[in-house]
Amino acid sequence: MRNAEQQGRVPSQEPASHLDDRALCSAFRVPRFAFGGGGAVRERVLVAMSGGVDSSVAAALLVEAGYDVVGATMKLFCYGDAVPDRPCCSLDSITDARLVAHKLGIPHYVLNFEDRFGRDVIANFVAEYARGRTPIPCVRCNSFTKFRDFLYHADALDCAYIATGHYAIARDGALFRGRDPRKDQSYFLWGIDRTVVARMLTPVGALSKRETRDVARRLGLVTADKVESVEICFVPDDDYVGVLERHLPADAPALTPGPLVTAGGAVVGEHAGFARYTIGQRRGLPGGFREPMYVVAIRPETREVVIGSGDELFGHTVTLGEVNWLAEPRAPGDGVLMQCRYRAPAVPGRVREVTGGTIAVDLAQPVRAITPGQSGALYDPDGRLLGGGVIT
Amino acid sequence: MPKRLVYLDNAATTPVRPEVLEAMLPYLGPDAFGNPSSPHRFGRAARAGVEEAKRSIAAALGVDPGQVIFTSGGTEADNLAVIGCALAARERGGPFRIAVSAIEHKAVLAAAHAVAHLGGEEIILPVNGLGEVSEDALGEALARGVAVVSVMWVNNEIGVVQPVGRLAARCREAGVPFHVDGVQAFGKIPASLHDVACTLFTISGHKIGAPKGIGALVVRDRHAVEAILHGGGQQFGIRPGTENVPGIVGLGAAVELAAREQAAFAARAAALRDELERRLLAVVPDAVINGAHGRRAPHVTSVSIPGTDSEALLMHLDLAGIACSSGSACSTGAVEPSHVLTAMGVPRELGVAALRFSFGKQNTAEDVEAVVGALPKIVEKVRALAAVLHR
Numbered sequence: 034m035r036n037a038e039q040q041g042r043v044p045s046q047e048p049a050s051h052l053d054d055r056a057l058c059s060a061f062r063v064p065r066f067a068f069g070g071g072g073a074v075r076e077r078v079l080v081a082m083s084g085g086v087d088s089s090v091a092a093a094l095l096v097e098a099g100y101d102v103v104g105a106t107m108k109l110f111c112y113g114d115a116v117p118d119r120p121c122c123s124l125d126s127i128t129d130a131r132l133v134a135h136k137l138g139i140p141h142y143v144l145n146f147e148d149r150f151g152r153d154v155i156a157n158f159v160a161e162y163a164r165g166r167t168p169i170p171c172v173r174c175n176s177f178t179k180f181r182d183f184l185y186h187a188d189a190l191d192c193a194y195i196a197t198g199h200y201a202i203a204r205d206g207a208l209f210r211g212r213d214p215r216k217d218q219s220y221f222l223w224g225i226d227r228t229v230v231a232r233m234l235t236p237v238g239a240l241s242k243r244e245t246r247d248v249a250r251r252l253g254l255v256t257a258d259k260v261e262s263v264e265i266c267f268v269p270d271d272d273y274v275g276v277l278e279r280h281l282p283a284d285a286p287a288l289t290p291g292p293l294v295t296a297g298g299a300v301v302g303e304h305a306g307f308a309r310y311t312i313g314q315r316r317g318l319p320g321g322f323r324e325p326m327y328v329v330a331i332r333p334e335t336r337e338v339v340i341g342s343g344d345e346l347f348g349h350t351v352t353l354g355e356v357n358w359l360a361e362p363r364a365p366g367d368g369v370l371m372q373c374r375y376r377a378p379a380v381p382g383r384v385r386e387v388t389g390g391t392i393a394v395d396l397a398q399p400v401r402a403i404t405p406g407q408s409g410a411l412y413d414p415d416g417r418l419l420g421g422g423v424i425t
Numbered sequence: 426m427p428k429r430l431v432y433l434d435n436a437a438t439t440p441v442r443p444e445v446l447e448a449m450l451p452y453l454g455p456d457a458f459g460n461p462s463s464p465h466r467f468g469r470a471a472r473a474g475v476e477e478a479k480r481s482i483a484a485a486l487g488v489d490p491g492q493v494i495f496t497s498g499g500t501e502a503d504n505l506a507v508i509g510c511a512l513a514a515r516e517r518g519g520p521f522r523i524a525v526s527a528i529e530h531k532a533v534l535a536a537a538h539a540v541a542h543l544g545g546e547e548i549i550l551p552v553n554g555l556g557e558v559s560e561d562a563l564g565e566a567l568a569r570g571v572a573v574v575s576v577m578w579v580n581n582e583i584g585v586v587q588p589v590g591r592l593a594a595r596c597r598e599a600g601v602p603f604h605v606d607g608v609q610a611f612g613k614i615p616a617s618l619h620d621v622a623c624t625l626f627t628i629s630g631h632k633i634g635a636p637k638g639i640g641a642l643v644v645r646d647r648h649a650v651e652a653i654l655h656g657g658g659q660q661f662g663i664r665p666g667t668e669n670v671p672g673i674v675g676l677g678a679a680v681e682l683a684a685r686e687q688a689a690f691a692a693r694a695a696a697l698r699d700e701l702e703r704r705l706l707a708v709v710p711d712a713v714i715n716g717a718h719g720r721r722a723p724h725v726t727s728v729s730i731p732g733t734d735s736e737a738l739l740m741h742l743d744l745a746g747i748a749c750s751s752g753s754a755c756s757t758g759a760v761e762p763s764h765v766l767t768a769m770g771v772p773r774e775l776g777v778a779a780l781r782f783s784f785g786k787q788n789t790a791e792d793v794e795a796v797v798g799a800l801p802k803i804v805e806k807v808r809a810l811a812a813v814l815h816r
Contacts, residue, residue: 190744
């Protein structure tokens with residue numbers, strides 16, 4: 034089974050076997066007991082409970098391990114009137130989180146981050162599309178919301194740790210890929226502050242999704258069989274253009290027609306707004322070419338969407354901006370493994386250039402659809418997340 | 426788990442009193458479970474319970490038993506009063522327009538919106554900085570002509586007491602039905618309707634030690650309201666549906682107890698509230714008591730703590746074993762101050778930093794002690810947090 038799940042992955046990026054064994058035992062350290070005030074005081078941890086099965090199990094495992102667990106659901110946005118058939122403010126998921134917390138005998142709170150999430154994540158999401166890029170809001174949510182704003186609350190509550198249901202493994206101040214390669218979410222975590230890693234607990238990082246569900250069923254948690262959400266939380270029905278239309282003026286260049294061109298400069302048609310396209314996209318392009326055509330570039334300054342053959346999609350060099358390190362920064366000449374898309378294989382590469390906040394990496398093999406706005410996550414051969422940046 | 430739990434959220438709800446539970450039990454069991462509309466012995470037993478409760482409530486309020494209409498709670502009673510009066514007025518060719526104060530409970534405000542939605546018109550009567558309803562605005566509304574005026578006796582967030590006797594007299598003079606939401610007044614202040622010429626009056630069970638899901642609307646003029654639920658004709662057709670007999674019996678018992686104990690409770694609650702306010706201001710000197718200088722009911726205090734936000738305060742207080750509530754609400758987009766504090770002109774930053782403590786019969790001086798003991802440290806932490814989050 035596992036082999037099938039891992040097809041297409043570079044062997045060297047697998048966690049080394051000793052890590053696997055330790056991970057199987059526990060992806061998080063057992064709590065320390067401080068003494069004072071008439072007895073043992075358990076270490077407190079604030080768990081981000083989304084109302085899904087992963088974070089439910091994370092909370093459950095921490096309770097079993099003996100932590101003083103406080104659960105909290107971050108309220109990040111409000112569907113409001115835009116989506117009348119959806120429960121406003123995802124009340125269903127808050128209810129699920131609350132039920133799980135009640136079952137586990139832990140307190141549960143709702144933290145309202147709407148203002149800050151709107152500013153740090155949604156506004157950036159819109160701005161990135163407006164300049165022709167394809168952003169990953171989950172990365173910024175982790176960097177700014179889950180592992181920064183949430184930590185402020187943890188500090189105020191005297192929590193030694195914060196925990197989430199991420200499939201990644203935090204150990205000794207370092208972050209590693211989650212054990213289940215199909216679920217590994219470390220790709221989205223490159224942007225968090227390095228000092229935060231030492232305070233992260235990742236209870237499900239060493240589990241497979243199946244094992245996570247098994248724990249949930251064993252404990253009778255209501256979220257055990259909940260269907261996984263795959264869409265961006267604030268984008269209803271996967272209609273990201275709808276979100277852009279609500280946030281951008283009607284005449285925004287990103288949403289208004291522009292020329293569809295080939296790499297050679299020939300105008301072959303018109304598109305309905307470059308924000309509707311992403312690199313590697315085939316859908317919605319005109320036919321009549323000898324071979325399948327894909328979006329190979331977006332030029333916001335001229336509103337051009339460039340299309341080309343599949344070959345034109347491959348690139349050998351990736352440049353990252355907004356670089357963040359979770360390990361000692363790498364220098365020119367150093368070898369790294371670079372992952373340019375969620376669930377894509379990491380490819381070996383060598384650092385060519387490092388300047389303030391950017392890094393250029395030459396890849397040992399070409400990578401398809403290197404997309405500005407997506408993330409480049411850097412790993413070492415043990416599956417340790419070294420850092421990353423936004424593809425420019 | 427904190428060592429000691431303090432419940433200071435009695436304006437939200439109260440535990441069922443043992444005497445009330447005792448009174449209800451026969452109506453859940455084999456002898457008196459019947460449908461009060463049935464002519465057989467089971468029905469008669471249930472009917473007896475309903476009628477007895479009606480009598481107790483009527484006596485406590487100073488109205489006739491036939492004027493007590495049971496509902497599923499305060500919200501339904503408020504809806505029946507506001508929407509029912511508007512519909513009745515439209516039916517007889519009167520104004521399809523209602524007037525409500527800006528600090529009404531959402532049950533009244535949302536019902537007023539519903540009337541507007543149905544093609545009617547809502548007039549919102551403003552309040553001053555103490556939360557007192559503008560009587561000039563009331564006069565204008567009456568001059569224009571309205572189907573009903575609705576003003577709450579005691580506000581649930583800040584405890585301000587409205588001069589409902591005077592307002593009722595003005596409405597009566599104008600020939601306009603007057604509804605009083607008495608949910609937070611009954612049992613807390615002397616609330617007999619002998620001196621209040623209102624047409625309609627709402628009470629709720631779970632605020633006074635009866636279970637959730639039962640309330641009543643006193644209807645002194647059956648022509649003033651039209652039913653908003655339709656069914657088998659029970660309760661004169663004003664509120665059809667098989668009566669919630671155990672709930673009604675519980676409400677009767679709770680009303681009787683609350684009326685009997687009102688004066689003693691008010692004295693105790695006022696002493697505890699004053700002590701809490703005095704000591705709280707001593708440990709958090711820049712705290713602001715909202716509406717402090719107005720006429721207030723004894724059991725509620727609303728405190729704004731500058732530089733904090735109530736969500737975080739509530740969370741920290743809960744972890745310390747203290748239950749109270751906030752003066753803010755989730756509205757689209759973000760946490761906003763409650764409509765009550767906003768209507769009073771409380772600045773936004775104080776509105777989002779408001780806590781409501783509300784006392785019940787079980788509270789003691791030790792509860793006040795616990796709050797005052799826990800609060801300084803919590804305020805310090807939440808202020809530090811807010812400073813970071815609002816940077």
